Amino acid sequence: MYLTKEEERIYDGEHGWANQICMRILVRLGELFNATKLIPVSSAHVAGVSYKTLGDAPAEFLRALANANGKAKVKTTLNPQSFDQEYLSRKLPKDIREKQSNIIEQFRKMGLTTSLTCTPYYLERPKPGSHLAWAESSAVVYANSVLNAWTNREGGPSALAAAIIGKTADYGMHRTENRQPNVLVDVRNLLQNEAEFGALGIYLGKILEDKIPTIQGPNNVSETKLKQLGAALATTGMVNMFYYNTQLEREETEKISVEAKDLKRTVESLSTTEDVKVDLIFIGCPHCSLNEIKQIAWLMDGKKVRSGTRFWVCTSRYVKEKSEKYVKRIKNSGGHVLTDMCTIVSWTEILGIKTIMTNSAKTAYYAPTLNKAETVFAPLKQCLKTALEG
Numbered sequence: 001m002y003l004t005k006e007e008e009r010i011y012d013g014e015h016g017w018a019n020q021i022c023m024r025i026l027v028r029l030g031e032l033f034n035a036t037k038l039i040p041v042s043s044a045h046v047a048g049v050s051y052k053t054l055g056d057a058p059a060e061f062l063r064a065l066a067n068a069n070g071k072a073k074v075k076t077t078l079n080p081q082s083f084d085q086e087y088l089s090r091k092l093p094k095d096i097r098e099k100q101s102n103i104i105e106q107f108r109k110m111g112l113t114t115s116l117t118c119t120p121y122y123l124e125r126p127k128p129g130s131h132l133a134w135a136e137s138s139a140v141v142y143a144n145s146v147l148n149a150w151t152n153r154e155g156g157p158s159a160l161a162a163a164i165i166g167k168t169a170d171y172g173m174h175r176t177e178n179r180q181p182n183v184l185v186d187v188r189n190l191l192q193n194e195a196e197f198g199a200l201g202i203y204l205g206k207i208l209e210d211k212i213p214t215i216q217g218p219n220n221v222s223e224t225k226l227k228q229l230g231a232a233l234a235t236t237g238m239v240n241m242f243y244y245n246t247q248l249e250r251e252e253t254e255k256i257s258v259e260a261k262d263l264k265r266t267v268e269s270l271s272t273t274e275d276v277k278v279d280l281i282f283i284g285c286p287h288c289s290l291n292e293i294k295q296i297a298w299l300m301d302g303k304k305v306r307s308g309t310r311f312w313v314c315t316s317r318y319v320k321e322k323s324e325k326y327v328k329r330i331k332n333s334g335g336h337v338l339t340d341m342c343t344i345v346s347w348t349e350i351l352g353i354k355t356i357m358t359n360s361a362k363t364a365y366y367a368p369t370l371n372k373a374e375t376v377f378a379p380l381k382q383c384l385k386t387a388l389e390g
């Protein structure tokens with residue numbers, strides 16, 4: 001791999017240990033994937049923030065990097081942690097809260113923005129054609145597919161290394177030849193709500209391997225539906241990008257037909273119980289946009305959440321601030337709009353939550369293992385019907 005004189009100096013440790021180790025991570029990755037050089041990135045997004053999934057050893061590594069003066073050179077956002085500051089944190093043991101706060105503190109010292117959201121693109125939309133180093137698979141697919149920004153699916157450490165060096169290795173999704181669609185999926189008469197878009201992602205993720213699909217589906221589809229599709233594609237597969245309703249240039253491309261029964265079976269497989277008595281109804285995986293909050297507020301207006309049911313909407317602090325009047329309406333109905341956290345990597349077991357209903361295929365897929373919970377998977381409107389009295 002070709003390195004400039006300056007990059008070589010960093011590699012040899014002339015700019016300190018933190019920069020050296022980050023440069024070595026990037027070069028190692030680049031060599032593994034036959035990159036010939038490093039390229040600048042305009043932003044990084046680091047995942048692996050929740051103490052629940054991270055544990056103690058990686059937290060020590062972060063402390064060492066921060067103490068060695070590791071500093072982000074580009075704007076870098078952070079994925080959610082394991083609780084929010086107002087509602088959940090009060091219910092958790094002190095020890096967990098401290099360890100989580102300590103992790104965030106190390107990131108802060110390194111100059112990362114403590115955005116704590118998996119939808120950093122609502123805070124600042126990357127420019128089309130810009131190169132990024134993002135971890136968080138749902139955001140990676142969204143960036144590549146909906147925003148036409150270019151990023152590989154980074155791991156937590158490689159995204160952090162890219163943040164500190166300000167560059168990434170030039171391979172994979174950073175190269176035009178690797179962004180060509182190579183399979184056509186026709187689902188024109190199949191998809192209606194966001195849950196079905198998510199279910200399609202779960203189904204296709206399993207069969208596409210790392211191919212790039214062009215999906216021919218209904219017209220005028222919202223970005224929310226594409227967000228659900230992308231998050232689910234990345235959940236079960238290595239897909240980093242899809243095209244939606246674009247024409248394929250080559251006739252001979254492989255075609256995959258998805259039938260109504262495939263989709264129905266996938267939707268059904270994402271519920272592990274038919275129990276209508278759910279402990280938690282959760283919307284916001286990936287974190288909600290302003291439009292989604294508005295829609296939820298509108299659908300809840302004047303009604304009350306049933307007693308004994310928790311209703312959580314997860315979003316970023318940024319979106320919550322922008323949607324204050326809708327947040328108020330959700331609160332008045334008995335719901336909670338939570339920021340900074342991801343339910344999947346939160347401590348739902350400690351709260352006694354045994355059944356989770358959600359419109360997110362990604363959550364429905366992971367919750368049985370990560371939250372040890374039964375799941376009920378349904379579109380937003382049905383989730384709200386279950387949540388609300390009357």
Ligand code: F3S
Nearest residue numbers: 118138285286342344
């Ligand atoms: Fe975001 Fe957590 Fe879902 S990080 S995409 S809310 S699993």
